[in-house]
Structure formats: C-alpha cells, structure tokens
Amino acid sequence: MRRCWFEWGWKTALRTEGYDGRLVLVGEEAAQPYDRPPLSKQVLLGKCESQDIALTDEDLRAVLDAEWLLGTRATALDPASGALTLADGRSLHTDGVVIATGARARTLPGMPRLRGVHTLRTLDDARRLREDLSRPGRVVVVGGASDTRCPSSSPNRSRCYVSWDPKPPAS
Template identity: 65%
Template sequence: MRTVAVVGASLAGLSAARELRSQGFDGRLVIIGDEPHRPYDRPPLSKDFLLGRAEPADLALTDDDELAELDAEWLLGTTATGLTPAGRAVRLDDDHEVVADGVVIATGARPRTLVGQGGLGGVHTLRTLDDALALRADLEAAERVVVVGAGFIGAEVASSCAARGLHVTVLEAAPKPLAALGTEMAEACAALHGDHGVRLLCGTGVVGLSGDHRVREVLLTDGSSVSADVVVVGVGVVPTTGWLTGSGLLVDNGIVCDPGCRTSLSTVVAVGDVANVGGVRVEHWTSATEQPRTAVRNLLAGELVESCAHVPYFWSDQYGVRIQFAGRVRPDDSVEIVEGSVADRGFLAVWRRDGVDVGVLGFNSARSFGRRRRGLTPALNPP
C-alpha cells in the first residue's frame, strides 16, 4: 500500500494512524476529520472541562513532536461525503477526493436528539469540544438544569452541574438507570444522585420542550413538566454511517465487520464507535485504542491474521466516585458483592456464569477491580 486514508480524527483515528506507523507503513498517510481541532480527549468534556478545571489545550492527545513523527496530511474541518464502491477513494465536502489503497473508517457516532430540540436555545448535546464550550458558557447563567437520560454521559453531566451548585433534575425513561447491570447495581448508581441532592425521575419519558426562544420547560409523558434554564440531552448515539450510502459496505448498527475489524470491502477496515465487530458495537474509550492494532495489522496483511481479543472495559466518574466495569454480562448471570457495601458507596461486585467470572463492577475499588479485571478471559466474553 502506498496511500492509506484514515477517516475520523478523534481517538480511534489517531490510534489507527499510530498503529500504521508503528507496524511499518511508511507511505502517504491522510487523516480526515470533520472537526477543526487536532485530536483531543473526550471523557473530560463532561467532567473537569464543564467544571472549568480543564481548557482545550489540556485535552490534546498529540504534541508537535508526535505530529512530526506521524508525518501525516491532516485535512481537518473537512467532512467525508462518500466512499467509492471499490473503496479506493474518499469523497470530501470540498468536491475533492483522496485516492487510497487502504481506508480506516473511524467516524464515530453522533448524539440522538429530541423532537423539537433544534429550534430552542439552551438545549444541548455533548459529544464534541464545541458542544462542551457552548454548554459551559450556557451554565454560567443557569440555575435549573434538566438532564434527559441517566446513562454515563447524563450522570456525569448531572454530577458536574451539581458540583457547580445548580439545581439538577435527571429524567430516565427506564425504571432504573443502567438497568443492564441488574436491579441491585442499578439502584447503587441511582442512589448517587440522591446522595448529592439531584432529583432522579425514572420511568418518565419526554414528549416535548416548551419556551419562546429559549427552553423553559420539559414536558413529560405523565402530563407534568419540569422547569429548566438548560437542558442536556444524553439519550445515546447513532453511528456515523450515512455518508457510506452506495459504497457497498454492509451497515447494520454501524459498519459490519468480522472479528478482525475488516469490512465487506477488502481494503477497508473500521474501528471505534462506528464499528460493529462480530455483532457487537462497543462505545467505549478502550475500544478506540485497542481495535486499531488488530484492524491495521489485517489491513496491511490483506487478510485476516488477527482477531480482537479484549474484554470490554469502561469507567465513569460521578459525584467523586470512580465507577469501573469490565466484561459482558447476561441477565441470567449470578452477581455477588465480594468486597465492601452498596450503602458505603464503595464495593466490588462480580458476575459469574457456570462458576466462572465474566464481569466485574467496582465503586471506588480501583486496586481490587484491577486484579479481578485481569482475571477475566477474553474467550469467555465473546461478542
């Protein structure tokens, strides 16, 4: 291969570029990103950045020395609009195209929105640095914040807003937040909100927003409403695949890939939030850093020589509690608290299947969590 194009200039794209160079690719490397910014770290956006403890420069994932070593052409502020059916050229929004022998797709995902969200000021999603800058500025004059969605992003935003002294309400359509963890563990996550004066309303859907030029109320399915100066919508994401129409790539909840991140086109691989690898699409930081190694090796080899073999892992910081989870669990797995207690907000829980550990959750239990995580076998956590 003489030219490789990486579409997506966030963590997964940067990781792929690093792997290309470290695995011996010395040809032309083109990195295309729709944001104008160099790669930056997203997790702090909902935490330290909202609290004013970090600025854009603190989030940088690269420095000038590494940029020189990568020796890449950066096309930032440029959106990919299409991929030719053979996967040999990436079309751009400036009517140019990048012809390449290999393509790494790392376009991530975009936030879901609420109906009617676009016409009102004070309504935000949080995915990009520009999103975070706009939200942080809006919070300066706010008193009442409503967060729609009690997943990790929503919970982290609620935590940051509470730390700023704001009145926060979190709305969750499900009976409990993070219900996939089971009733007891979901209740542990829910209790953190109440511990810090945040109102959590579960089993409550949103039917609309009201206000003139700015949002003033969130209208709920039970006929009630919640007053708001700022609304943050955290109801999940959609993989960014619309630009691939007509490319020949198989798309189903992301770009369909084999266990080696290879797509239906032999010269194209996909990594990160946009990649559905072996039937599973994992939206976590670790996937964006671990999948590129496998994807790049297979791309350069021109065949499947390696499969992804890592145990999914993610973490979240909420209200001063570090929450960590690793593994893939099922509703019929048994779960046991093996250290600490839910009441003390410091514990370690382990999921077992046929007597074997398949998942571990820690609340402020980093050391014990690390030991248990290392004991999880990738083969027992198939997609």
C-alpha cells in the same frame, strides 16, 4: 496522553511497521483529536482545556507525518476506485481507508435547534454548555448513559436547579 495507544495505535503502527506513503487524516471536528470523557466533567467545570485532553502532541504528529484535514467531513467512498469524497467537493484517491466514525449524540425526535438546548459530544459542545451554565437558571439533564449525571454536578449549585431524567424518549 492516557489513551494514546488505544485511540492512535493503528496510525502509529502504520509508520512503525514501515509504511512511508501519504497518510491523510480526515475529521469533521476542527480540533485535534482529544479524550472525550473529561468533556462532561473537567471541561464543564473549567478545570481543563483542550490542551489538557489532547491525544496528540508535537512529537506524535512528527512521527505520523500526516496531512490533517480537520473540519472536513467525508461524505462518500467508492471502494472500487478508492475515491473518498469530502463535503467541500474535494476527492481523495486512496489505496486503503480506515473508517473510524465514532458516534453522534441523540437528539429528541422532531426537536428544532433551540437556544439553551444542548447535546454533549464534542469539545465545542462542552464550551457552549459551560457558557450557558455560567448563568442562573434551571437545568434538566435527559439521558441514560452511565456518565449522563456528570453535567448535573457541573452547574454552580447556588445558581442552578438541576433535575435528571434517566429515561430518554423512545426513538
């Protein structure tokens, strides 16, 4: 687990520093936490799967002794009362909250959701894109991040034509 301390340090620190109360981890994705950089490289190429990029294992989950609410989005926080509202209508009452929101992939303004148009931020995104890349066709990669070109190296070069645009549209 390469980045375990960076990603999970505060969670394990709670336990190692003596906190033995209820610990609830809420996450919009259904998957256990994982290392994101391999999504645009190894996962798209089929060289690794979710268990290979996992940031937790049974031992760490045992140390955390946490309640996992995966596939559940937090929608509101009332700091005065400590109430955290979840998308499914449940409410958690807390003594403290750590907000670790991450980021979302940018989409083209006004663009409807179209078949064959992908963003790459989650494990599910990588799986859907890998499936589409397995078929012949043209691939255009739009974006200027330092790792944006990685998906362009993933399609089977004998079956896909790839072009890359480093300048995303102005938002």
